Amino acid sequence: MTHRAASLSLALLLGAAFGLSTWLQPRALDWRGQRAQAGSLLEVLLGDGRRMFANHFFTKADVYLHSGYYPSLFDQAKMNCEGQRAGTAHDAESGAAHTTPAHDEDAHDFLGKPTDWLDAFGRKFRITEHTHLETNGAEREILPWLKLSAELDPQQVETYTVAAYWLRAKLGKVPEAEEFLREGLRANPDSPEILFELGCLLDENRKDATRARNVWQRALRKWQKTEAAKAEPDKFLLDRILTSLARLEEREGNVAKAIEYSIQLKTVSPHPEVIEKQIEELRGSPRQAATNAPAPPR
């Protein structure tokens, strides 16, 4: 190939590549949806790999909560294998031993017995005791990882709700929790989970029933908008929203509203008979009787 032909070919290729990238770019943004609007430097540098790091740091927070006692990938694989074998064994036996306390304890003891002398010796240099951070505000140690995880993947709503829970419920940092939740809402305006957690904060920490009610009602509307149409909607979240609304209305004396929410709750609760019993109690309560009683003559 002559020099001129090679140059022309190269120019043609560059032109084609440029044209293709220009044509693809707006379509790529549509494919990726909301997450395509990369903002911070970390997001730009790490690209989609940031979600992997975000998940890693979210798990790291859990590791810290357990003071470092946490199964590695290999331990988890081993547990899965043993679980499958145990499941096969249980299926073969017709009894059930799934819910014994011993079985629950086993789930936490992922290390099991040492397989050889090296394994036994190696355990002397590892954390082998299952504990939780739960004294003197030690839970604060999980916060940096949650913050970093949220920074890397603002669309992972669980990060915000978990962090906010620990901040407000265990560390007494209510303003920080609220600010973090609002930050999460800015990144995820349609998130019923974050709205629900914000409602909990307003109700339990700020003692502001009116605002809590408004936020929970908004959460309910967002749930209906985002989850209701799904093949497997998040019924657990709906359960929690309706339960919180029902309890709030009951506490505020709005029994009718409480009953209304309880009736909705009955349709998604795993224990409808319990909810039915609560509804009956609400109907029979003095406040409800007062509501139902005719007005005294003038």
Place this chain on the structure above:
Amino acid sequence: MNTSFALARVVIQELYRRKDFYVLFVLTAVITVVLGSANVFNDDKIVRYLKEICLLLIWVSSLVIAITTTARQIPAERESRTIFPLLAKPVTRGHVIAGKALGCWLATGLALVVFYVFFALVTCLREGQWPIAQYFQALWLQWMMLAVVVGMATLGSVVFSATSSNATICFVVVVGILLVGGHLNTVAMQQPEPASSLLYTLYFAIPHLEFYDVRDLVIHNQKLIGGLDCLLATLYAAVYTAFFLVAAWLVFRRKPLSA
């Protein structure tokens, strides 16, 4: 013995006259200080994340120092021809191997002391506690691990002609053992034969460097490791180090050198 110590002294002089150590230390210090000044929900008592990141940087830096310093010792002596006036003295090749390895190990030990003093100052001032015994134990165990790494790199330096090959292979092997070495038995149990037997053989043959990685114990304020266990770990490291150094001597003594 005098000869080996004299050689070791020269290695230490070289380390603190080169820039590598200072660059790594400054990098560790800057990253730690920047992270330490980050505002995490207006809480200035949070310290474990700082410990984790600082210890990670210390581990990476100490491995870089140990492997790169050791990997270049004997090849540099041969390339720069400084080995000839050295071997023209009543110095055996065994002295050279022992002296270089000892020097690299002592040099990394000195570097570790500096790193750990900085680490202790930063974290203890923040935490309000001074678990010096625990930090010393972590330093000691890490130093023992580095003895094995130095031995490995010394053997590599007489086997491989290029320093970069040796350093790369050492890094890959060390990081591999740290990440996966302790789990080879778990993986082996899940494999069919003959892979299972091969993995088990490998599991028992490799030096288990992950024993010496007690960062989690330091980060999460766990109790000290027993004295006997520490001693056994020290002996374990000494055995592997001796094995690598003897192997290096056996290879090196047969190599022809032409002035």
Place this chain on the structure above:
Amino acid sequence: MDAILRTENLRVEFRARERGGAPKLALKNLNLSVRAGEIFGFLGPNGAGKTTTMNVLLGFVTPRSGNAFLFGVNVREPIARQRIGYLPELTYYYKFLTAEELLRFYARVFGIPPAETERRIDRLLKLVELDPARKQLIKTYSKGMQQRAGLAQALINNPDLLILDEPTSGLDPLGRMKVREIIQRLKDDGKTVFFSSHELGEVETVCDRVGIINQGELIAEGRVADLTREHHANLEQVFLKLIGYQPQAVA
């Protein structure tokens, strides 16, 4: 007088560079001896085997057969090198050390006590005229200064035998003269010097005996005066004649 440097039927082979090639015979049954107190010049064209002989004497290379002895001790024993000093042709020393530190290091290797070490360092640095530069790093030295530092390290243990490989290579005339003076002074002190050189005029002036090696074989050995008288020529002409040099006819 007993030889303090002696080789017996020394044979050295090197593997061929190309695969399947025959090994190269670097030394063929070399028999050499150097007596105490003499200056011995070891001459030969490039590739003759001079450096290989020195490498064997210093233990860098193992011979295929034969033996070499220093002070009656086989060169395979490290103790054989306790009383020698060696100056290589290409002088490279630890660039991150100063001349003072370099000499201190080698003194430690010999086990010389610290007080004696400091005395020797002062004396040697003055002898090789490196005293003003003693605290500068070797990497800042010129070639001549490095050569002189090399000479100082070769003398740190007050050796009875000095092995010098082309000691004046790369030096200016002043430097070469200083080296010759040092060699003469060493001889006056009763030391033995064994050196290789291409400067035949220098060798003729300084040496008591010479050995001429060509293609791995010692082709002549004896007193300089005896060789020049026997061949009725100067040392250079004797050398060229013995190695079989034929002058090219001018067209």
